[in-house]
Amino acid sequence: MLRLFQGKATFRNLSRYSEMHEKRFSRWSRRAFDFTHFNARLLAHELPEAHERIAAIDASFMKKSGKHTEGLGYFYHSQAGKAEKGLEISLISLVDLNANTAYAIDARQTVDVEEQSRVDLYARHFREVAPALKKASIRYLAADSYYSKVKFIDAVCEQAFDLVGKLRIDADLYWLYPGDYKGCGRPKKYDGKVDIVSEKARFGYHLTLEGGVDLYSQVVYCKRFKRNLRVVLLHNRQKVKEGHALLFSTDAALDPVTILHYYKARFQIEFLFRDAKQYTGLMDCQARCKEAIQMHTNASLTALNLLKLEYRRQKQTTQETVISIASWKRKKFNQHLLLRLFDKLGLSGECEKIAQLFDEFSDYGTIAA
Structure with a gap:
C-alpha cells in the first residue's frame, strides 16, 4: 500500500x-x-x-x-x-x-x-x-560528528566494527613518539599535543582534491577515546572559504582516501x-x-x-543510476487501478492486446526515461 x-x-x-x-x-x-x-x-x-x-x-x-x-x-x-x-x-x-x-x-x-x-x-x-x-x-x-562519543565508539568496537566519523577541529589529540626506547625508565609514548594549524607539516601529505583541498593523514592518540586513530586532515586553501575538517577511523590501518570516501558515502x-x-x-x-x-x-x-x-x-x-520515486509511485498506482478495472471487466492479462495496454498505461503521467 x-x-x-x-x-x-x-x-x-x-x-x-x-x-x-x-x-x-x-x-x-x-x-x-x-x-x-x-x-x-x-x-x-x-x-x-x-x-x-x-x-x-x-x-x-x-x-x-x-x-x-x-x-x-x-x-x-x-x-x-x-x-x-x-x-x-x-x-x-x-x-x-x-x-x-x-x-x-x-x-x-x-x-x-x-x-x-x-x-x-x-x-x-x-x-x-x-x-x-x-x-x-x-x-x-x-x-556524523554527533556519534563521535566514547560510549558509542566503545559499543561499535566491542562488536568488532570500526567507526568512520568526524572530530572537532580542536580535538584533544597527541602525536605518537617515533623514537626508540633508550632503556631507562618508562618508555615515552607521546610526543606532545597536536596543533593542527602550526604543526600541519607533521601530517603526511597525500594528495590535492578538486577545489584546492589538500588531504593530510597521520595516526595519533585520542585521549578522550583512549585509542589510536587514523586521522584525515582536510585543508581548504581557498582564500574565501579557507578552513579545516578532521575525519577519523578507529582502524588505524585504513587508507586515508578510503576514509574520505566512506564518510562522503x-x-x-x-x-x-x-x-x-x-x-x-x-x-x-x-x-x-x-x-x-x-x-x-x-x-x-x-x-x-x-x-x-x-x-x-x-x-x-x-x-x-538515478531513480524518480515520484514516477514509480505513479506507476504503481496506475498498475493497481488497471488491475482493478481488468478484474471488474473480466479481462485477462494473458491477452496480448490487454498486456500492451497495461504496459502503455502503467507509465501514464510518469517522467520519461
Whole structure:
C-alpha cells in the first residue's frame, strides 16, 4: 500500500486502496515484525556480493501533533536549527558503494529512558542490529560528528566494527613518539599535543582534491577515546572559504582516501529520509503507541527499498543510476487501478492486446526515461 497510495499514509486513506478496513490496519500496526531480518535477506538476495558496502547511522526529526504520543520530546530539528517538540527515529542503513545508494536496514523510535542518555540508546540500537550487518560482510560504520562519543565508539568496537566519523577541529589529540626506547625508565609514548594549524607539516601529505583541498593523514592518540586513530586532515586553501575538517577511523590501518570516501558515502542516508518523508508516508503516521509508530516508519523505509530494487531489476543495472520515486509511485498506482478495472471487466492479462495496454498505461503521467 505504501508504494501506491495517493495523499497521506493514514489508516483510513490506506484502507481506500484495499478491501481491508482501517481498524485492521490499526490493529496490524501494533504487531511485531522483524524488519531487520527481512531487509537484510532482501538486500543479500538483490545486491551483488562483489559490491563493497558499509553501514551508516543517523537520526531524523519527525513532527507530531498531540500530547499523548509515546516518545514525544524535544529533539534537534536540522531544518529549524534548534530542538523542537516531536519524535525522532534512528536509522541504520546499508550503503552500496559501487552504486552509491543507501538501503534501510532498521529504524527505531528514540524513546527516552531514565538514567540513559540518547547516545546509550543509539549504541543499544547498533548492538542489536550488528549481527545482521556482520552477515552482510560489513565492517565499517559511518556516522556524523554527533556519534563521535566514547560510549558509542566503545559499543561499535566491542562488536568488532570500526567507526568512520568526524572530530572537532580542536580535538584533544597527541602525536605518537617515533623514537626508540633508550632503556631507562618508562618508555615515552607521546610526543606532545597536536596543533593542527602550526604543526600541519607533521601530517603526511597525500594528495590535492578538486577545489584546492589538500588531504593530510597521520595516526595519533585520542585521549578522550583512549585509542589510536587514523586521522584525515582536510585543508581548504581557498582564500574565501579557507578552513579545516578532521575525519577519523578507529582502524588505524585504513587508507586515508578510503576514509574520505566512506564518510562522503554516509550522506546517502539523508536521501532515504527525504524520499520516505515525501513519497512513502514517513511523516503521516497518526498512531500514538510506540509499536505502531515503529511499524509505520520501518514499513515506509522498506517500501522505499522495494521501489529502488524493482527499478534496478527492470533496468538491469547494479551500478550508480538515478531513480524518480515520484514516477514509480505513479506507476504503481496506475498498475493497481488497471488491475482493478481488468478484474471488474473480466479481462485477462494473458491477452496480448490487454498486456500492451497495461504496459502503455502503467507509465501514464510518469517522467520519461
